[in-house]
Amino acid sequence: MAEYPNIADHGVIGDLQTAALVSTDGTIDWFCAPRFDSPSIFGSLLDAGKGGFCSIRPIADDVVTRQLYLPDTAILVTRFMTEDGVGEVVDFMPIAGKSHTQRHRIARLIRVVRGAMEFEAEVRPRFGYGQHPESIEASPEHGVVFAGAGQTLTVHRVGDVIQRDGAPAGHLEMVDGALRVRGELRAGESTGLLLETGGAAASRVETSELDRMFRRTQRFWREWVDRSTYRGRWREMVSRSAITLKLLTYAPSGAMVAAPTTALPEQVGGERNWDYRYTWIRDASFSVSALLGLGYVDEAEAFVGWLTDRVQESVGDDSGPLKIMYRVDGTHDLDETTLTGLSGYRDSRPVRIGNGAEDQLQLDIYGEAMDSIAEADAHGLRLPHRGWSQVSRMLDWVCDNWQRDEEGVWETRGGRQRFTFGRLMCWVALDRGIRLAESGGKPADIVRWRAERDALYREIMTAGWDDRRHAFVQHEGTDVLDASLLVMPRTGFISPRDPMWLSTLRAMDDELVSDSLVYRYNPAASPDGLRGSEGTFTLCSFWYVDALARSGRLEDARLTFEKMLTYANHLGLYAEEIGLTGEQLGNFPQAFSHLALINAAVNLDRMLGK
Template structure:
């Protein structure tokens, strides 16, 4: 039986992340990177596909409290049994280039016997390793090896039982026991013993130091800070690449086929993450991402992709793992993502918008960055009239999606202002003409007079929540009658009875997949922002309170939410949801007239017209 998605906690070392259930089971972990094959895959299968359990033996054991140490990803779970209490602290050491997960057990009162069970399965649960015991100067180790991968377990004596290893340890008040599982290349020696206490202190210090740069600004401070921490946790320390989520194939609809691998870097997600970061003063992270972008897209601009691997890898072939039964029997389980080969006309616009905001913050272009942007604009011009797959990666017919055309407009709008406001070089008259041509085209073909609304695609009547992004890039103002008409139409056609906004109607779409999904949280956060920026501040706060209430006690959000069953759906934790939360909270804050910094004002308004 799978744990609900909201029962999982994330711990991260800025290279990969583990999902740990409320019951103390590590059900998902890929070593050494987010996109590496998993060593624990019970999340998408059964215990036999790999997991690591650490929990009290007693049948009456219960979790009294579970939380992160303040402003960190060090997870603490307080267990109580009839014989005592024990605290488990799970963390992944950061900044030491050690790929490991540490589980510290501390006796609080009485006596608590803890049970440990570990089933190591490399290759997404398919490969059973060779397991042996060894001893070095630091003590006994359990070693598991298969092909290029090896894991070392220290801190508790385990015994083989069929296809798993298990053991117990007992703690009393004041007693501390540390268990570590560390990955290493199988051709090297096992890592030396670490001082877990010092590693915990340095890990806490890292996260708290990073979070200390956040300046509190009002109503939703705790959720904004946690969301920024999530975005940092999903950013690879070395490359600067930002994964959309640390998981694959958590379904958008239980039992359905909308199951995708999100462990890659979508440019769209990354640039919106960049905006959230720089709005709150994290300029170093924004600069890191810009450098990642330049490396990833370097080459022929015609080869530009919508997504890349963590280090800028281009080949991300989509494969089905037929041996995994999926989360709650949702098939297929996929790795890789076929959308990498799609043409999504909005992405160049997303990139140009983010880089324009960096310029507004004073980041200067160099000999590489502006020529590369000019090349991307040239490629956009070459495909100016091409239909595309759209922001939602439709697998049906290509169309002229209104959102895509507006973002192409935004690309040339940013290019014009790069010349006019920042003194850069380029064919100003041509870019002005292209910008104005696109604006006129969208107004003629993307707006339906009878509906008093923009539509998902030219010549159609179906709506799309992505239309809420039109005022965000300055195409029209938030209170323009055509935008307000679009909002009214979205409320009528896409709001669920629980008040959440669908992306679009999958039962009326030819998106190439079977219909059925739950509301994307990001879309409802966009609606919060629209309400706030158009004077509906009470509606904005009401919806915002509802949405943040869907987060678990750790402040984590998934991609979607099933409000009827009151459970999270989709890949988790989801960068898109968290960055949309940050932008929504900012919109409410600014609507209240509390602009606390010029930096934040630039981040929110650089591309928004009055």
């Protein structure tokens, strides 16, 4: 196995409660269980020596590899091609469903389709982020059970040992704390591994049972994709993004994680390495628009229900009634710690778990929450009485607090400011609240809400505007541009043809846009409290497409969108950022990137017409 594959050299599989990353050489180098935010079992992506992995590779020279998803599924195929034969590993996770469970399975089906090929599989789990030793119980007839740090991984034998030339092929061996299996397959033959968490006893599994799991999983994904109502341009990329969002959704609660990984760097060797295995109010709120745009009403309803529960809980501390992020079950114990025993991806340290930004004050989340609630309401997903009562109290809090300094949408650690984007989204929160109250005849202090909304409008148009730059800027007292303001027309705050907006867009063209790629802001001009640099933000690039389209620059929007599609990895997946040479950076795959792709595609396709 390559010591550290590129971040982009991965596919993701999952069962709607957790996920695993599979590299193009057939190695599972990231897997946490029983949930996205649980400690890792395979974590060699963060430490090639200590993290643990499960590899399946051919024993041959000059191997050409290719990786693809079976169409309209989350079933991943890694193909190995040599002059003597073609083999493949088919990876998938049977769907776990909506019930909380400790049992999660990874099926790894190995088969040869031409000639012959010798494979070697190695399973080397390292529990608790590689920090804990494991115990091993091995049975050559049935499999192996690894245990440690309160976790277990059972490796079930699949099929019979093949006898060939007087020697067994596929015999289980324990070598240096790892399970190894080696053997030759010929065209038409198959075997595999079934990995299972949750304390199962080792047993022999028939190949036919693996085939049945495969067919059930394939049927689930294809039936789910068939529910999409999107029939526009770029359907394949939109469908892949939708499947990716579904993979990042925790089915028991309906919450969507920002990414299934932690501590993948925004700059290789740098310190901008964060844990994204949680649900951000902001990210997930944008998912409502994307899901409804594709016709996935059930998924949108599930998240709105999760969001309503968070609103009704109303934490009520200094950061406001809502936290900016939660665990998938709605709890918010996200204490940030550093794993000192791990080297980090290509020596990118610190390796963080938890997220210290949870207690930041980020005012924009109230606008994103209310925008998603209002959009859901327009599709018939109405708030219950208790939900509206708490929403009203939340908006009263916004009236009292929108003037405060805050950390802002990018979670900077360089001190609080009066961020324009935060003010903009507070305006959105009150605007959507007023509309809901008036259209639904709901009780509310509309007179006050309207007065504060109008005060916010005036504040943004004065303190958020820089006469010298002829542009809206990041915060009061600066001339720094900020790509988060690309959503201004989308929110309805300003007309996309307003001269103030068009001059802002031109300023961003000149300063933040590199070809089709868009930077969040210039860290050198706006210190964010962190060392190092970062790549362009995929999310911002798709926001840019949407802003261009709304502003009447349809040809520019289409060309920019088509260029952005070329930056996806070989499977159509995006990390958080794209570096100077087109490399993917940051946690992977990132939900917000795929959400923005879907929203940009749906809107651009509509504006281009037939």
